Amino acid sequence: MDLISGLVVFFILVLLIFIRVVIRRTNESRYKDNLVSDDELNQEIRSRLLRYLALFGMTITSGISFIGILVLFLSFTNEARLTGNFMDDVFPIILSAIGIIVGIFGTIGIVRLYKKI
Numbered sequence: 446m447d448l449i450s451g452l453v454v455f456f457i458l459v460l461l462i463f464i465r466v467v468i469r470r471t472n473e474s475r476y477k478d479n480l481v482s483d484d485e486l487n488q489e490i491r492s493r494l495l496r497y498l499a500l501f502g503m504t505i506t507s508g509i510s511f512i513g514i515l516v517l518f519l520s521f522t523n524e525a526r527l528t529g530n531f532m533d534d535v536f537p538i539i540l541s542a543i544g545i546i547v548g549i550f551g552t553i554g555i556v557r558l559y560k561k562i
Contacts, residue, residue, distance in 0.1 A: 463501065467494050492562060499559040503552055510548025516541040 470493065520538060 459501075463497060467497055495562050496559065499555050499562065503555045503559070506548045506551030506555060508548070510545050510552065513541040513544030513548060517545065 467490065517538065520541070
């Protein structure tokens with residue numbers, strides 16, 4: 446199995462586990478919190494789904510920035526040799542810097558969204 450299909454299978458399994466947890470906890474809260482009407486239940490499902498989705502997104506964006514920092518650190522500490530080729534020397538550093546910026550701003554945005562939920 447190649448990398449792309451493995452990642453697709455992984456994200457599908459995570460999504461199925463995510464949906465199962467939300468449905469199970471929502472059904473438990475229906476009886477504990479006395480959610481009588483379907484509108485209250487749907488609102489509870491939406492709010493919990495948004496919270497879990499925000500936490501999952503925060504994990505992904507934090508992971509992206511952590512991997513970017515790790516790649517940037519390792520590229521400078523493991524005897525980085527200059528070959529004179531832009532694609533081999535500078536381009537990975539630019540990509541890891543972009544990953545760090547996207548990860549940090551993504552995490553900040555998701556934290557602000559999570560506080561509003």
